[in-house]
Amino acid sequence: MLWVIAIMVMLTVVAAAGALALSNMVSAARADVSGSATLQIVEPDPQQRAAQAEAAQGVLAADRAVAGFRAVPEEEIAELLEPWLGTGENSEAVPLPAIIDVEMRSGVQNADYERLETALQEVAPDARIDAQSEWLAPVLSALSALKWMAFALIALLASVSAAAVWLASRNALGGNRATVEIVHLLGGSDDQIARIFQRSILIDAAVGGLLGFVAGILIISSLAAQFAALQSGMVAGGSLSAIDWLSIALVPLFAVGIAVYTARMTVLSSLRKSL
Amino acid sequence: MAAQIPLQNDSDFRSTGPSETEIVHFDNVGLRYGTDREVLSNISFTLFSSRFYFLTGASGAGKTSLLKLLYLAQRPSRGGIRMFGRDVITLPRDKLPAFRRRMGVVFQDFRLVDHLSAFDNVALPLRVSGVREADLREPVSDMLEWVGLAHRAEARPATLSGGEQQRVAIARAVIGRPEILIADEPTGNVDPEMAVKLMRLFEALNRLGTTVVVATHDVHLLRKVPESLIMRLSKGMLADPTGALRYPPRREGIRGAAG
Numbered sequence: 001m002l003w004v005i006a007i008m009v010m011l012t013v014v015a016a017a018g019a020l021a022l023s024n025m026v027s028a029a030r031a032d033v034s035g036s037a038t039l040q041i042v043e044p045d046p047q048q049r050a051a052q053a054e055a056a057q058g059v060l061a062a063d064r065a066v067a068g069f070r071a072v073p074e075e076e077i078a079e080l081l082e083p084w085l086g087t088g089e090n091s092e093a094v095p096l097p098a099i100i101d102v103e104m105r106s107g108v109q110n111a112d113y114e115r116l117e118t119a120l121q122e123v124a125p126d127a128r129i130d131a132q133s134e135w136l137a138p139v140l141s142a143l144s145a146l147k148w149m150a151f152a153l154i155a156l157l158a159s160v161s162a163a164a165v166w167l168a169s170r171n172a173l174g175g176n177r178a179t180v181e182i183v184h185l186l187g188g189s190d191d192q193i194a195r196i197f198q199r200s201i202l203i204d205a206a207v208g209g210l211l212g213f214v215a216g217i218l219i220i221s222s223l224a225a226q227f228a229a230l231q232s233g234m235v236a237g238g239s240l241s242a243i244d245w246l247s248i249a250l251v252p253l254f255a256v257g258i259a260v261y262t263a264r265m266t267v268l269s270s271l272r273k274s275l
Numbered sequence: 276m277a278a279q280i281p282l283q284n285d286s287d288f289r290s291t292g293p294s295e296t297e298i299v300h301f302d303n304v305g306l307r308y309g310t311d312r313e314v315l316s317n318i319s320f321t322l323f324s325s326r327f328y329f330l331t332g333a334s335g336a337g338k339t340s341l342l343k344l345l346y347l348a349q350r351p352s353r354g355g356i357r358m359f360g361r362d363v364i365t366l367p368r369d370k371l372p373a374f375r376r377r378m379g380v381v382f383q384d385f386r387l388v389d390h391l392s393a394f395d396n397v398a399l400p401l402r403v404s405g406v407r408e409a410d411l412r413e414p415v416s417d418m419l420e421w422v423g424l425a426h427r428a429e430a431r432p433a434t435l436s437g438g439e440q441q442r443v444a445i446a447r448a449v450i451g452r453p454e455i456l457i458a459d460e461p462t463g464n465v466d467p468e469m470a471v472k473l474m475r476l477f478e479a480l481n482r483l484g485t486t487v488v489v490a491t492h493d494v495h496l497l498r499k500v501p502e503s504l505i506m507r508l509s510k511g512m513l514a515d516p517t518g519a520l521r522y523p524p525r526r527e528g529i530r531g532a533a534g
Contacts, residue, residue: 182386185348186447187376188403189369275350275368 005208013216209252
């Protein structure tokens with residue numbers, strides 16, 4: 001029983017950390033991209049591109065839904081694309097788009113984007129504005145699904161743990177049938193007999209829970225170090241807060257609670273069948 | 276000479292005198308296991324406080340079944356049972372432990388807990404009753420001394436002889452000073468000398484006020500306790516207590532003997 005609980009707690013700790021990290025990651029990413037948009041002007045002619053960018057900035061400055069904007073310098077764009085395009089001097093051969101980061105006011109609606117797009121089309125026909133939340137939506141949706149899967153996994157692990165304790169309690173009860181019967185006949189109440197089994201399960205669950213918790217924390221730490229090495233902004237958003245760590249620390253306590261409660265209910269329901 | 280057992284009907288109960296307190300009353304009790312025929316039929320009797328009863332009958336007569344009803348390990352199929360003034364048939368099962376604590380039972384197969392020492396086996400009823408560890412050391416040691424097993428206090432049941440196990444079982448049954456002691460064939464596994472010793476133990480307990488019920492098929496045992504009352508089971512029926520199995524054999528009726 002001890003090792004079953006240890007493994008269950010370890011898996012639950014890892015699943016809980018994963019669920020919380022994904023939840024934080026999704027929240028942080030949503031907060032980062034909400035109200036952010038990217039305006040691109042894809043025009044091979046540099047002069048035309050610059051003119052359209054200039055005109056687009058005029059439209060942005062005049063629109064009430066726009067909180068601010070920043071034209072991304074060409075050097076910065078080249079640096080961003082360097083891993084794919086290399087450091088060649090012939091920017092003419094592969095023309096880069098003009099990019100303007102746009103910060104929308106809070107509560108921005110689709111209608112605001114549509115109005116802005118219409119206004120931009122008049123002065124900069126090659127401009128295209130994309131809300132970042134739109135192109136990140138499938139990624140965030142996938143991360144959100146993973147988060148809920150992790151929470152479902154925690155519920156499943158809790159159910160499996162309870163089932164394991166139920167089986168173990170029934171086996172223990174069967175193995176000690178003679179002793180239980182004699183204690184019963186000597187005047188032992190159901191509650192007294194249940195407490196004997198609870199105490200036994202409590203010790204197993206406490207030791208198993210502690211071992212599983214330590215193992216789980218080691219796995220989380222190892223995974224955290226590997227993800228941190230990615231140096232990704234999105235992954236950094238998945239770091240765990242103090243409340244998250246406290247929640248994870250409660251996992252073994254919940255495991256002990258579930259185990260003891262399940263053992264008690266199993267023994268009591270079995271004893272009720274006797275006189 | 277064995278005394279008469281008050282049995283069967285109210286007029287019989289009157290013969291016991293007003294000073295005696297009813298401990299157990301069976302009223303037309305029947306017991307069947309599953310859908311089989313009744314192993315006990317129409318059992319009616321009353322046990323009074325501070326009396327010594329023998330329950331006799333051949334093997335298979337239903338003695339153990341009757342004792343199971345007495346120590347509340349079994350509910351009857353029909354009839355009524357009153358114990359310590361309460362109807363135990365309709366009693367909720369969570370109230371039964373309190374009744375069981377007022378009894379001491381010596382099982383035919385001892386039923387000692389294998390993984391506990393003799394001391395812990397004897398201490399079990401006290402622990403079940405919630406007696407603190409500090410308060411049970413002395414009475415348990417005294418009880419082991421009384422049954423001559425003080426030197427075997429730490430021994431596990433498997434290392435004890437049959438007679439020693441029997442004495443541990445008896446010590447466990449009487450440690451809580453029960454109001455009624457029920458013993459199923461307590462001398463079945465011991466030599467005659469030990470059987471006499473055990474009977475002396477039961478008599479001593481009876482003198483202290485405990486009602487004693489001993490089930491045995493050994494008719495020679497009856498003569499060891501001259502003041503005892505005898506119930507005889509035959510084919511699941513409680514036979515006339517003045518029958519031939521009583522010692523010494525008597526033919527007069529129950530009222531005559533009581534008078």
